[in-house]
Amino acid sequence: MELLWQPGKIGPMDVKNRVVRSATNEHLSEPNGDFTQAWVDTQVELAAHEVGLVITGHICVDRTQRNDIGQPAIDRATDPALLRQAAERVHAYGGKLVMQLSHTGIKAPEAVNGRPPKGPADFTAEELDQLTENFVFAAKLCRDCGFDGVQIHHAHGYLLSEFLNPEENTRTDEYGGSLENRFRLPGQIIRAVKEACGPEFAVLVKMNSNGCGDLPGALRLFEESGVDAIEVSGVDFAGRPGVKEPFYLKDLLAAREGIRTPLILVGGMFSRETAEQVLAQGIDFAAFCRALICQPDFAARMKRGEESACLACNGCYRVYRQRGVRCVQHAEPIPQLEKLFST
Numbered sequence: 001m002e003l004l005w006q007p008g009k010i011g012p013m014d015v016k017n018r019v020v021r022s023a024t025n026e027h028l029s030e031p032n033g034d035f036t037q038a039w040v041d042t043q044v045e046l047a048a049h050e051v052g053l054v055i056t057g058h059i060c061v062d063r064t065q066r067n068d069i070g071q072p073a074i075d076r077a078t079d080p081a082l083l084r085q086a087a088e089r090v091h092a093y094g095g096k097l098v099m100q101l102s103h104t105g106i107k108a109p110e111a112v113n114g115r116p117p118k119g120p121a122d123f124t125a126e127e128l129d130q131l132t133e134n135f136v137f138a139a140k141l142c143r144d145c146g147f148d149g150v151q152i153h154h155a156h157g158y159l160l161s162e163f164l165n166p167e168e169n170t171r172t173d174e175y176g177g178s179l180e181n182r183f184r185l186p187g188q189i190i191r192a193v194k195e196a197c198g199p200e201f202a203v204l205v206k207m208n209s210n211g212c213g214d215l216p217g218a219l220r221l222f223e224e225s226g227v228d229a230i231e232v233s234g235v236d237f238a239g240r241p242g243v244k245e246p247f248y249l250k251d252l253l254a255a256r257e258g259i260r261t262p263l264i265l266v267g268g269m270f271s272r273e274t275a276e277q278v279l280a281q282g283i284d285f286a287a288f289c290r291a292l293i294c295q296p297d298f299a300a301r302m303k304r305g306e307e308s309a310c311l312a313c314n315g316c317y318r319v320y321r322q323r324g325v326r327c328v329q330h331a332e333p334i335p336q337l338e339k340l341f342s343t
């Protein structure tokens with residue numbers, strides 16, 4: 001019996017299979033950060049082709065600190081109509097929809113935002129409380145628009161991953177130093193979001209297997225904070241072009257002892273066989289990013305036994321901020337992107 005197509009559970013969320021679309025910055029906002037129809041269509045297309053859980057690209061909870069000109073922001077200026085539409089249409093295909101919420105931290109270019117980026121040391125305690133409020137506001141809006149949950153982004157060098165990283169978090173107050181202190185802000189945000197959104201709304205996190213200082217300790221703290229699932233990636237995910245094996249599996253297997261929270265692994269999976277091997281080791285969900293950039297219907301193809309056409313070349317990562325062709329191997333641009341960039 002194949003594990004990939006078995007239903008799974010993430011907190012209150014019943015997921016029809018074990019296939020997750022790992023968050024992928026769609027680069028599909030209006031220049032001011034508003035959501036677009038093309039962004040909605042991208043989520044729906046994945047659900048229409050067998051992705052059980054669609055996690056959106058990272059959405060910035062502070063419009064003044066976006067990662068790039070195509071990254072959506074979520075705040076009081078966000079029009080809920082497109083978000084509602086996204087949730088309804090993903091649900092119509094039997095999929096679940098989770099928004100990844102993020103603060104860009106030191107990776108927010110001044111050229112995009114007109115102001116310098118902010119790392120952990122640049123926030124006052126009041127600003128950290130405001131940031132927590134921003135995450136809470138965004139999560140409540142997602143819940144009210146019919147999303148199934150949010151994933152709070154703690155990976156890849158963005159702000160919350162910097163807080164966890166002992167080398168990047170230089171604070172000397174209660175938010176820096178020991179793992180417990182570095183976890184104070186993530187824990188504060190998770191608890192506030194959970195309290196505001198209630199038990200019927202899933203709260204997930206994505207974290208680095210490396211770059212957090214202490215993977216077993218961080219997994220434990222996330223579990224104690226009550227998250228519904230932990231997705232494990234790595235700070236260096238873009239540094240392994242051509243590698244088609246689950247490159248964070250070993251670290252996760254070594255660190256997960258005693259963890260009962262559902263685990264999602266991402267990184268280097270491009271085939272049904274590999275994903276099955278990962279699930280067979282007790283990982284609950286298999287997440288895919290580049291395979292689904294290359295072929296948004298990859299999950300359906302995988303179900304039919306097809307291999308991914310993705311070369312894992314990382315071309316998509318290099319070009320996606322510059323132009324609307326996501327997979328550099330595609331002769332044809334992805335239609336939604338073509339439409340957006342031609343207007």
Ligand SMILES: Cc1cc2nc3c(=O)[nH]c(=O)nc-3n(C[C@H](O)[C@H](O)[C@H](O)COP(=O)(O)O)c2cc1C
Pocket residue numbers: 022023024025026056057058100153155156206233234237266267268269287288289290291316317320
């Ligand atoms: C073009 C591109 C955009 C990405 N955007 C995000 C993002 O918004 N949030 C996130 O957590 N990870 C993002 N990632 C990382 C992926 O989710 C994933 O962790 C990584 O690509 C490894 O998975 P893969 O081997 O299946 O591609 C992005 C990766 C690529 C290539």
